[in-house]
Amino acid sequence: MISTTLVTLLSASSTLALPFWPTSASTTATSLSRRGFPNPEYKSQSFEDFEALVATARDWILRTGPTDPLAHLYFGTDSQPGNVIGAVGAYSNILSGDKTGLVVRCDDPDGGHWRGENATLETVICETGFRNRKPLEKLCADGYTVANGGLSAFWASDWIHRLTHIPTVAGGILGHHADGYDKVLDLARSNATWTTLNMHTLQAFALDAYAKSYANPGDGCTGEYVPPASSSSSSSSSATATATPTTSFTATQPATTTTAEASVVQPPKQETGGHCHSHADGSM
DSSP states (O other): OHHHHHHHHHHHHTTOOOOOOSSOOOOSGGGOEEESOSOHHHHHHHHHHHHHHHHHHHHHHHHHOTTOHHHHHHHOTTTOTTHHHHHHHHHHHHHHSOOTTOEEESSOTTSSSBOGGGOTTEEEOTTHHHHHOBOGGGTTOTTOOTTTSOTTSBHHHHHHHHHHTOHHHHTTOOBOSSOSHHHHHHHHHHOGGGGGGBHHHHHHHHHHHHIIIIISTTTOOOOOOOOOGGGSHHHHHHHHHHOOOOOOOOOOSOOBOOOSSOOOBOOOOOOOOOTTOOOTTSOO
8 A cells, every 4th residue: 555655646746737937048068158158168168067066055054954064164053953943955056046148258358257237148258268267177186276266267166156246146145255275164164154155155165065075085175274375474664665455345243333223344445346257266
């Protein structure tokens, strides 16, 4: 009787109608238009890498939960255990959010990778992509570490960056709250509420989770952060006299409002950057 019932249920499930969706959204690489893209096959492979990377990050969190050391490291779940919900939601949104109308360009009309207000659904990935981006199979190879190798070194992780700027995918709330690996860790320690909305945090965790899952199973290639040579003490004294304020966020204890109603954690200042949209680690 049990087996017959099971077969009946399985048969019934296979005949269910397709769900009703309120709009004709598309979540796959086939929805990506291209202008001046010299190698559409390579673009397709890079997007498959992206889907594998983000799905691995999401599934890692679902399997391990807030007590996982990797979640502690990047999302501060030792102090904010609920951040796992936000992280899963962010990865799901980037992976499955509506990509209809997204245009990937190689002709670089503005001299910068993110077109911003000029065209919010367009992103430029050439020539930097072909010069610097690697396939995901190269993760942990040639001495690469997540801490020092660049968070946009791979096509897959760079797509996370690109898509966080697309309003239909990320809703406009994911951004540059803390740029660079060291600032990512600072954010998790000092202002963990905003880690799940920080683009570089999402990149770093995804790379680390994928490395530990596939590239170097069990061990990964996190590495220990080493400050770039330009920030050494030998150059800091002369730089101090001429330095100008930047918009990069330096993590501190969370700022709070002083209203009588409640104490609300304030977001770290977003890095606005120039039109070329480059970051502290040299990525674009």
